[in-house]
Amino acid sequence: MRASQIVPLVVATALFMENTDSTVIATALPTIAQSLGEDPIALKLALTAYLVSLAIFIPISGWMADRYGSRTVFRAAIAVFMAGSVACAVSNGLAGFVAARFLQGLGGAMMVPVGRLVILRSVPKAELVSALAYLTIPALIGPIMGPPLGGLITTYLDWRWIFFINIPIGIVGIVLATLYFEDVREPERPPLDLVGFAMLGPGLAALMLGLASTGRHLLPGWMTWASLGGGAVLLALYFGHSRRMAHPILRLDLMRHPTFRIAVIGGSLFRIGTGAIPFLLPLMLQVGFGLDPLQSGLITFSAAAGAMFVKTVGPRILRRYGFRPVMVCNAVFAAFFLAVNGLYTASTPHGLMLGILFLGGCLRSLQFTCVNAIAYADLEKAEMSAGTSLASVAQQISLSLGVTLGALTLEGAAAWHGRSAIAAADFGPAFLAVALISAASVFPFRQLAQDAGAEVSGRMIARTAPTAAPGRQ
Template sequence: MPVALDPRTARLLPWLVAIAFFMQSLDATILNTALPAMATDLGENPLRMQAVIIAYMLTVALLIPASGWIADRFGTRNVFFGAIVAFSLGSLFCAIAQNFEMLIAGRIIQGLGGALMMPVGRLVVLRTYPREDLVRIMSFITMPGLVGPLVGPSLGGWLVEYASWHWIFLINLPVGVIGCIAVRRHLPDLRGIDTSRFDGFGFILFSTAMAMISLALEGLGHQTMSPVRMTLLLLAGMGCMAAYWLRAARFDRPLFSPTLFHTRTFAVGLLGNLFARLGSGALPFLVPLLLQLGLGHSPASAGMSMIPLALAAMAMKPFAKPLIDRLGYRRVLGGNTVALGVLIASLALLGYGLPTWMLWALLALLGAVNSLQFTAMNTVTLIDLRDTNASSGNSLLAVVVQVAMSFGVATAAALLGGFGEDPGRPVIEAFQLTLLCIGGLTILSSGIFLQLHPVDGGPTSRIDKRNEVEG
């Protein structure tokens, strides 16, 4: 049952969660715009800077499995407060980094905070609002977070061009201070009913699997790891993952129970998130590099070009619930995923002298479609879960989101590096081929969402599931 909130807290809570989303989205969009300048300053290849992004995502993916238990044990208020503090300290460490290794260390510290900030914030919303309001609340809390992508690219480009890339991390600090004060005053302190046991061995197996698979794909993107080492890491990672699920099937309180997948919307939504986000995860890495390295834009110009994408994403949020209510999750996600893949592939046209207004229009369409995709995927994954497994399902979703995005970056980097190996091939052509491949993979993932039933995620679906449980 949802927790009863006083009217003032009910109004403020979505804004508190949105502050955390804003910090992370601002950091990600500013960072992507600044990658070429950071690479030059640190003596790295701009096309191989994906480690800065993957270090954060991998840290988050490793620690998110424990986020639900930590929140249940220590309370959502304390954990959310600590997460904002860790993220802010990591930002400060990145800002004072003097070399590539220090920068990676700062990103890992940020990941410690991000691993708790995202899933705990979503868990608070899941436990305090009725399921029928979930689409509306999820759309609302992500809308202020979309101000980050709106401000981030242009602000990051301006800071890189006229100041220093170190400042892109410092702007997280005042937002973090505001967030800490607001959390202490207004966030409800929710705790789980039973927090006596934690599946430590399962956590080790699951996290080790994620680390090995991610490192193998990251090595593929760098193209510096030997094929033998990458193969061993992939096989070992898949072996640990298989061992985890076999153990979870007979363990009484696993980290993530296989029974979660008895809920069809959760199973389809989770797999859809894993594969459909490959394209969405690659975009923030690819587009700023394409504009700067492929088309010769300045950092400030590349940042300004991303504004239509963020504006359209914000404008689409109010329409998400009416579209889903009218068409259903199956139609929305099946068709929207195809549209997303086509738009990603169409970015390959940017190398053929496309006028500025067409570039902005294309990015605006991409932002609107991407926004609807995120809202629908996240909501359908969680909407039919019962309160008893909401924490576990929410944490697993958060893991999959981070892993899929890191896989997207690694895949894009590997394709870009592979297509760019030919010395006679222009850089812009390597970007075009990469975008076509990423777009094609996204289109193929639409078949996953077609496994939904037309009524899945709707009121009728939830009534049927309650009757099954009661019967």
């Protein structure tokens, strides 16, 4: 296998572990709460702690890779994530469990951005689309496999095994990274912007905490608004600080590259809808329609099958049509299939759901491949690590926004009908709301140049290839 295949698969190991872990815990929260003697709502602080840790440490992942080497940091990140998993499994109280989830977030913040950076530095641009296609699959499989896997483990084993299963996966990732990763680092490294980190880290943390608690009642209302307001002020201060610094911790100046700017803005809008799917879909099937977690997971897993299918045909689609037409049209179709999920009822045939989810998985996977590839099409090699950090922070915020907006719409629909508890009828407006936001990504994607990312998509190579002589075709 070539580097464009091996390296993404190694990174996908870490991405699969992270995404699966973050979703199986949602299914197991009531059981964990009972074991720890806590209310299930209190256990949602563990989810918030993980998001806060990601928000704080993702911005320094690129600098860490440049300073200590991408292979070294990637392996250390997996080890930290494994340590956090063990700490979660042996926790006997809420405080210890929340602290362990924070530790997991530290490992997760370094794993995926640094892994993506390894791909960008080791794979030729002409093979980047194929390489990133491998990376998008675990991002879809993990959240879909999580609910049924969590239900199986908590029902037939013990909830602590949810975290122990990360250990063999992590060991495999460390071994493969040792064998196939180059320990790439930048020879010239700017000093770490500690002042910027002191603004950006707490600012993102406060903003993420406020977003996570909105609609979930994790905090009193005044604390939620204080978190949102304080986070916004700190981020505004960082914006002014970054413009005065030669080497800020998060390089907002990279938004001057049209392809990067459009990928970040358009990709964030599109991911809002995607971020809501792992939250809304299992909840609708289980709470709204009365299915058990295993039945729910066997239905939603079809979207992962669609993602696998697109892995083989996505690069060919891009070579034929280019980024701009594919991303504009695909955003509309993907948003449509997202909204259709809200039309299901308890009597909808499961076969029909499977088919719609399969097609939706195809469309979302293709869009992820496009966004991830076009973002780095015009960045210089020295800008790759900074670009990875900025894109990863934007992705985390947009995914959290998807869950928040989905939850708010659910609660709003229930209140409109005079109910305090959500029902099946409330999911239609929620899916429609996040689908409309995803569809809005069409507007930034339309700003792409017609030949944007031609080298990355392979169209440039196809156009310049010599025509076969007569008689040799």
